[in-house]
Amino acid sequence: QVQLVESGGALVQAGVSLRLSCEKSGGTFSSYTMGWFRQAPGKEREFVAAIAWSSGVRYADSVKGRFTISRDNAKNTVYLQMNSLKPEDTAVYYCAAGASFGSIVFGKAIDYWGQGTQVTVSS
Helix, strand or coil: CCEEEEECCCEEECCCCEEEEEEEECCCCCCCEEEEEEECCCCCCEEEEEECCCCCEEECCCCCCCEEEEEEHHHCEEEEEECCCCHHHCEEEEEEEECCHHHHHCCCCCCEECCCEEEEEEC
16 A cells, blocks of 8 residues: 655744655656645645656645655655745645656646645744
8 A cells, every 4th residue: 555654844934945755665666747836814725846756846836946756766755845935835745656747737637645744934
């Protein structure tokens, strides 16, 4: 059974950094594109970042230059390093796994979702 388990969410002040982790258990990891999405209260879930098996990456414009996605295939884990956090980054952050880069970037046909981890940024 495949599971994605996120960790690292917290309540922090604006300007600080935070790193989220997502460990995938069950099945292969290295062949999947991994990604992060977020959902703020009252808003739809939105794409944040994606990393392909080849380590190609893509970011939402809102986080470009502040967030970095990376993966450690030996640990079946994907990370999201978030720097210079802003109150508008407050959301539940979800990890996702998809068979293709496009499935993550466009949020279509995602194979697996994590349960989410809360990030709250106070001003």
